[in-house]
Amino acid sequence: MSDPVLFQQDGKVATVTLNRPDTRNSVTAPEVLDALEAILHRINTDRSISAMILTGAGSAFSSGGNLKEMAAKSGSFAGDPNTVREGYRSGIQRIPKLLYDLDVPTIAAVNGPAIGAGCDFTLMCDIRIASENAVFAESFVRLGLIPGDGGAWLLPRAIGMSRAAEMTFTSDPVDAETALEWGLVSRVVPADGLMQSAMELAERISRNSGPALRMAKKLLREGQHTRIDTLLELSAAMQAVAHETSEYDERITKAAAKFRD
Numbered sequence: 001m002s003d004p005v006l007f008q009q010d011g012k013v014a015t016v017t018l019n020r021p022d023t024r025n026s027v028t029a030p031e032v033l034d035a036l037e038a039i040l041h042r043i044n045t046d047r048s049i050s051a052m053i054l055t056g057a058g059s060a061f062s063s064g065g066n067l068k069e070m071a072a073k074s075g076s077f078a079g080d081p082n083t084v085r086e087g088y089r090s091g092i093q094r095i096p097k098l099l100y101d102l103d104v105p106t107i108a109a110v111n112g113p114a115i116g117a118g119c120d121f122t123l124m125c126d127i128r129i130a131s132e133n134a135v136f137a138e139s140f141v142r143l144g145l146i147p148g149d150g151g152a153w154l155l156p157r158a159i160g161m162s163r164a165a166e167m168t169f170t171s172d173p174v175d176a177e178t179a180l181e182w183g184l185v186s187r188v189v190p191a192d193g194l195m196q197s198a199m200e201l202a203e204r205i206s207r208n209s210g211p212a213l214r215m216a217k218k219l220l221r222e223g224q225h226t227r228i229d230t231l232l233e234l235s236a237a238m239q240a241v242a243h244e245t246s247e248y249d250e251r252i253t254k255a256a257a258k259f260r261d
Contacts, residue, residue: 002019003019003035004018004019004020004029004031004032004035004036005017005018005019005032005035005036005039006019006057007039007042009048009049010199011203011206012048012049012050012051012203012206012210013049013050013051013052013053013199013202013203013206014043014046014049014051014052014053014104015052015053015055015195015199016036016039016040016043016052016053016054016055017054017055017056017057018032018036018054018055018056018057018061018062019057020032020057021056021057021058021059021060023063023066024058024059024060024062024063024113025056025057025058025060025061025062025063025118026062026063026064026065026066026067027062027064027065027092027095027117027118027121028064028065028066028069028075028076028077028091028092028117029066029075029076030076030091033091033092033094033095036095037094037095037098040095040098040099040102041098043102043104044098044102044103044104047210049104050104050105050205050206050208050210050213051104051105051106051107051202051203051205051206051213052102052104052105052106052107052202053106053107053108053109053195053198053199053202054099054106054107054108054109054121054122054125055108055109055110055111055194055195055198056111056112056118058112059111059112059113059133060111060112060113060114060115060118061108061110061111061112061113061114061118061121061122061134062113062114062115062117062118062121063113063115063116063118064115064116064117064118064119064120064139065077065092065116065117067143070143076091076092088148088149092117092148092149093148093149093150095121095124095149096120096124096149096150096154099121099124099125100124100150100154100221101221103214103217103218104210104213104214104217105126105127105202105205105213105217106124106125106126106127107125107126107127107128107129107198107201107202108121108122108125108127108128108129109129109131109194109195109197109198110122110128110129110130110131110134110136110176110185110194111131111133111134111191111194111195112131112133112134112135113134113135113137113173114134114135114136114137115135115136115137115139115173116137116138116139116140116143116147117148117149117151119136119137119138119139119151120138120147120149120150120151120154120155122136123150123151123154123155123157123158124150124154126217126220127186127201128179128184128185128186129185129186129187129188129189129194129197129198129201130176130179130180130185130187130188130189130194131176131188131189131190131191131194132176132188132189132190132191133176133191134175134176134179134185134188135173135174135175135176136167136173136174136179136184137167137171137172137173137174138151138155138164138167138168138171139171139173140168140171141168141169141171142171147168151168152168155167155168157224158183158184159182159183159184160183163182176188209242209245209247209248209251210247211241211242211245211247212242212245212247212248215238215241215242218238219231219234219235219238222234
């Protein structure tokens, strides 16, 4: 069987592909979660990587949970309520903590349906680009479930509480153009140009200082839940670190030379 998650590095850009097209890239199987966790740890500690793209193999980005296992109460969904609870905590809930807090900027290249946990995986990324074939759905309550992987926290921060409530309470799918209108994605591109668009954006990001990118992302994340004075203190500390990097020395010297010219 092929690897459940694929990793490829081109220059400073890592591309991570969910690779279970036979299940429409469902993400609840232990082998998928273990592989994704290992790759995210690898990216976080590899200073040669400055940006990451997350996408899905085949026609779907991700269908979320495995519906057959859910219906049979097997696999990750077997056992009494306490066992299932611990299964979520030690299973899929590992990913929001890793993917959302990943140091490098992340782009979700949404090639097709992103349903349930698949939708939430896109929300864990910093930037979302959708193909014309993309569809987003917080489909949990339609199945008698609730968002079990952080969607109730992530979605309102992406599109506001009213639209997040509409998506969550109706479970209705949102097409790519509506997602663009609502701010769920930053752009919609033709399906055959999705990965090129994502790579071009990732390369534009990765041309910048790697240490500065990681610190700037941390500030954006902290700014969502901290006071301005606390953020300013953190910014001052990080700026002092930035001043001591080799990237700063090289880039500021070039910029100053151009200014003198």
